[in-house]
Amino acid sequence: MSDPRADNLPPNFLIPVGTQVVLRYDRRVPGTDAVKPAGTVAEVVESPGSNDRPYLVRFLDGVSFRLKFGELLVRRGDHTVEATATAGPDAAAFVVYRVTVGSRAFGLSTESSDEDRRGVFLPPAEWHWALTKPPEQVEFFAAGVEEVDWEIEKFVRLALQANPNILETLWSPAVLHLDETGEELRQMRTAFLSRHLYRTYSGYVLSQFRLMKKGFATNRRYKPKHAMHLIRLLHSGIHALRDGDIRVDVGEHRDELLAIRRGAVPFEEVEARALELDRVFQEAFATTKLPERPDTDRANRFLIAARRRRANQPSG
Numbered sequence: 001m002s003d004p005r006a007d008n009l010p011p012n013f014l015i016p017v018g019t020q021v022v023l024r025y026d027r028r029v030p031g032t033d034a035v036k037p038a039g040t041v042a043e044v045v046e047s048p049g050s051n052d053r054p055y056l057v058r059f060l061d062g063v064s065f066r067l068k069f070g071e072l073l074v075r076r077g078d079h080t081v082e083a084t085a086t087a088g089p090d091a092a093a094f095v096v097y098r099v100t101v102g103s104r105a106f107g108l109s110t111e112s113s114d115e116d117r118r119g120v121f122l123p124p125a126e127w128h129w130a131l132t133k134p135p136e137q138v139e140f141f142a143a144g145v146e147e148v149d150w151e152i153e154k155f156v157r158l159a160l161q162a163n164p165n166i167l168e169t170l171w172s173p174a175v176l177h178l179d180e181t182g183e184e185l186r187q188m189r190t191a192f193l194s195r196h197l198y199r200t201y202s203g204y205v206l207s208q209f210r211l212m213k214k215g216f217a218t219n220r221r222y223k224p225k226h227a228m229h230l231i232r233l234l235h236s237g238i239h240a241l242r243d244g245d246i247r248v249d250v251g252e253h254r255d256e257l258l259a260i261r262r263g264a265v266p267f268e269e270v271e272a273r274a275l276e277l278d279r280v281f282q283e284a285f286a287t288t289k290l291p292e293r294p295d296t297d298r299a300n301r302f303l304i305a306a307r308r309r310r311a312n313q314p315s316g
Contacts (some may be wrong), residue, residue, distance in 0.1 A: 014050070027065075041059075045058045096177070107254055120149065150166075164236070194290055216297065231257060
């Protein structure tokens with residue numbers, strides 16, 4: 001049995017209601033033959049007085065049952081990438097890789113769509129050696145354009161966690177710039193794929209699903225854009241588990257997704273579609289050929305080589 005405090009949590013820690021948790025092991029749904037596989041994300045809906053008693057957790061499909069503390073992992077906030085953006089020095093000169101993402105890359109753009117760009121920058125060695133370290137993420141805004149650039153180590157770490165925003169950046173078909181380092185990064189992108197993708201994508205899906213249901217329960221409305229991204233992400237996750245790559249352009253689902261984004265699909269239909277696709281997502285996870293873990297060694301070798309290459313270049 002694994003140590004129930006393997007997450008380095010305090011011994012008296014109680015998981016709060018509303019926290020996302022991950023199953024450590026496969027668990028059969030009580031009273032049925034259905035199994036929730038290890039890695040499935042759920043939400044705590046009732047916490048006990050102590051960890052000697054089980055927690056009540058609820059899954060995306062509404063199924064709820066009780067699990068012991070040692071059967072759960074607290075899901076860390078690796079889905080809050082956008083919220084960690086910080087202002088910083090001009091990193092534009094050190095961008096090694098830049099792509100277009102968002103509706104233009106998804107095949108869902110309209111005449112009013114802005115341009116969303118994402119990139120990776122490799123700062124000069126002096127930025128690391130100085131007392132003030134380089135930012136992990138910087139933002140740039142202009143008329144109709146929004147760009148977010150990640151420092152290369154931060155980007156690699158998030159890619160190893162199968163963060164959807166990062167993986168879509170690596171697979172975007174709309175490449176705007178890449179140098180030698182950017183080319184190497186893109187060529188090794190499959191090294192970041194693993195079965196961990198199921199856990200990360202499930203967390204995103206559960207978050208969007210919860211927001212959609214909460215909004216509808218409050219005022220009988222839901223945010224169509226959030227609902228559209230929920231369905232899009234499920235399509236993407238299913239493809240990733242089945243085919244071993246990330247499908248960014250979801251143009252084949254354009255009519256369905258744009259109808260949801262316009263608010264033309266009733267909440268009940270969106271909810272039913274999400275639950276249907278989530279079942280397919282679970283089935284894809286059961287049969288995926290993705291490796292258990294990403295290739296961390298290859299990622300580490302890439303990062304060290306990139307740092308050495310930059311150290312031998314002028315800071316500009």
